[in-house]
Amino acid sequence: MRNILTICNYTFREALSRKIFLTFFGVSSLVLLIFSLIFATVSIEDMLPVVNVNGENQVDNLVSELTIFFKTFIIVPLYGGGLFLSIFSVSSFIPNMLEKGNIDLLLSKPVSRSQIIWGKFAGGSIMVLLNVAYLVTGIWLLIGLKFSDWGMSLLYSIPSITFAFMVLYAMIVLIGILTRSSILAMMLTYLIFFIFSPLLVAREQIYLLFDSEILEFLIDSVYYILPKTSELGKITVDLVQGRGISDYQPIWTSLLFLILNLSLSIITFSKKDY
Numbered sequence: 001m002r003n004i005l006t007i008c009n010y011t012f013r014e015a016l017s018r019k020i021f022l023t024f025f026g027v028s029s030l031v032l033l034i035f036s037l038i039f040a041t042v043s044i045e046d047m048l049p050v051v052n053v054n055g056e057n058q059v060d061n062l063v064s065e066l067t068i069f070f071k072t073f074i075i076v077p078l079y080g081g082g083l084f085l086s087i088f089s090v091s092s093f094i095p096n097m098l099e100k101g102n103i104d105l106l107l108s109k110p111v112s113r114s115q116i117i118w119g120k121f122a123g124g125s126i127m128v129l130l131n132v133a134y135l136v137t138g139i140w141l142l143i144g145l146k147f148s149d150w151g152m153s154l155l156y157s158i159p160s161i162t163f164a165f166m167v168l169y170a171m172i173v174l175i176g177i178l179t180r181s182s183i184l185a186m187m188l189t190y191l192i193f194f195i196f197s198p199l200l201v202a203r204e205q206i207y208l209l210f211d212s213e214i215l216e217f218l219i220d221s222v223y224y225i226l227p228k229t230s231e232l233g234k235i236t237v238d239l240v241q242g243r244g245i246s247d248y249q250p251i252w253t254s255l256l257f258l259i260l261n262l263s264l265s266i267i268t269f270s271k272k273d274y
Helices: 002-017 020-041 059-090 093-097 102-107 113-147 153-179 182-201 203-209 213-225 229-240 249-271
Strands: none
Touching: 002 020, 002 093, 002 113, 020 059, 020 113, 059 113, 059 153, 059 182, 059 229, 093 102, 093 113, 093 153, 093 182, 113 153, 113 249, 153 182, 153 229, 153 249, 182 203, 182 213, 182 229, 203 213, 229 249
16 A cells, blocks of 8 residues: 555656646636635625515526536536547547656556555546645635535535546546557547547437447447546536435446556556566
């Protein structure tokens, strides 16, 4: 465990030296500053009109809807944009580690190769977790102070977004070990995140266009193999809006994808000669 923490710390320091963590922190701080100014200068009454239905004041309901709006407004771009930046940030960790000189120095240390992979994976994941937690917790505090809404639903997005990143990061680690290319690892991950996953969610509509059982089998196979980033995004929004999780299948299959990729990464890295 100590060796894993050492590699994790080294990865975190690498992110700091390349200004990755500071960039995340700066963007998050800017978002919090903007929301602080909005909440400080605009009253609740200015944000929404007082609506009366059947003679009953509906302000409380509208304020509740307004808080949900702000929560969704920040989480939706955070999920997409945050993961986009996170993938870009960590895609070079493994290729840089495998460069001549870096890998020689690392392997000379009394640390196993599996511990190196676990440390790299943990370091990148913790970096993203801290940034997501900083932004989400800050928004949660601002909403609580402004609207007196201290519900925990917004905070559920922290583990949800971090888990989605970890699933994709596991694949980045494997591709990095196999190809030593940060560009390829990044592009393949973006391809799954932005194209394949959204398309596979709509596979039922695709089946209507092509009457082929073989095609349906192939598409279903790809769907269950690849991570369910679109569904994980929907789960994140549902949690934030207080609806809970209606389908755990995307979580379990994505978790299996994570475990498989990390296992293959450890096996491949242990057998390669550097």
